Amino acid sequence: MKTNMKLTVLAVATCVGLSTGCANMSQNAYLNNENIGTVVGAAAGVLIGSQVGKGSGRTAAMLVGALAGGMLGKSIGASLDERDRQALAAQSQQVLDATQDGQVTTWRSEHSGATAQITPVSTETFTRPVAVKRTAKVQSVSNLQMLNKPYRAIKSANVRSAPDANAEKVGGLAAGSTFTAIGRTDNNWIAVGRRGVTVGYVHAPLVAPAPVVQQAAKATTGAPKAADTATDLDALDVASAQDQGFDLDSAPVVEDKVAATTTCRTLQYTVNAGGKSDKQDVKACQAADGAWELS
Structure with missing residues (x-):
């Protein structure tokens, strides 16, 4: 199964990047809509994570973003196409960063007519040791x-x-x-x-x-x-x-363990796409590098 997933990621990434040679992908039973949603969602997550900052110090943010995108694609984005998953994930990033609890954000696809309402319903903070880099x-x-x-x-x-x-x-x-x-x-x-x-x-x-x-x-x-x-x-x-x-x-760059106060937020999604409606609560926690990880 792990080997199949690696091949799937490679195949989907190739199709997304080149947009050619993918006409027969649907013949592979493993490449169903839900799994494709997960892989493409993960690619969108990498994009989200990379927006946190630039440079090698943000590689971890990109990886956390990939996990977030994968969770989003698997759970509530399976009925959305690639463009919609990326747009909804980007909107989620903005909601997590700037929207108050109880405030509803409405997203609408520019091309498919799909819609979503994203509402932060709770925010909590907690302290844990995290690695923070500094110059010597x-x-x-x-x-x-x-x-x-x-x-x-x-x-x-x-x-x-x-x-x-x-x-x-x-x-x-x-x-x-x-x-x-x-x-x-x-x-x-x-x-x-x-x-x-x-x-x-x-x-x-x-x-x-x-x-x-x-x-x-x-x-x-x-x-x-x-x-x-x-x-x-x-x-x-x-x-x-x-x-x-x-x-x-x-x-020289030094890495310390610091007692860091971080934030977790619970988002409530209501997604309408392809004549179907899907509702789900998702918890997102901010990593030390600033990226949000959906769990």
């Missing part, structure tokens, strides 16, 4: 409230080696600069991330969450909007990163 010159912290969200500098701000105004300055953020906030310390400093690695700390009042709508548009189109043209730390080239104090190529 940056001080470790004993615990973090995990964020893994896009943030923006409200004004120019110093990035320091520790969550302390007297700590050594290791870099700086220009007003409007965007970055991934890995987490918040107990004394209200934000861990500044570059490609999944903490490169310093900035005082929380100097930064704020970046507007979600701009981030979603950037992920969808591949190009920032006019109001989102400031430097993104994940996108800096080596020379620019060195100039700003965020070089990862020459700085």
Whole structure:
């Protein structure tokens, strides 16, 4: 069965990537709609995970995203085609990141007429040890409230080696600069991330969450909007990163176990497609790298 699944993944991935030579796939009994939904859903999950950030530090996020996509495709997406599964999975990501409990989000397919309502029904937090990466010159912290969200500098701000105004300055953020906030310390400093690695700390009042709508548009189109043209730390080239104090190529990277406060959310789905209706509750927990894993 494992061998068959590997062959199935390869076959479906090839068909999705090339869109040719797949006319006879339906002759394979193993490639039924539900299994194809799982595999293609997993491919969509990889896309979702990759939107969390760029670089080798986000590989784990892509893998967690693949599991999320697979669960979505298997459980409630079997009656949706590939485009709809990807679109619904992307919508789920946005709901998990930005929608309050009880708030209903309606999704509608652009081509098939399928619809879905996604409602977060509960949110809980818990503390567990997680691995957090940092550059060697940056001080470790004993615990973090995990964020893994896009943030923006409200004004120019110093990035320091520790969550302390007297700590050594290791870099700086220009007003409007965007970055991934890995987490918040107990004394209200934000861990500044570059490609999944903490490169310093900035005082929380100097930064704020970046507007979600701009981030979603950037992920969808591949190009920032006019109001989102400031430097993104994940996108800096080596020379620019060195100039700003965020070089990862020459700085050793250390991994610590940190007591991290993470979030789990329960989503309620009602999907209508192909004349059928499917309703299911799914629990999603945020991993240390920011990706959501559906379970």
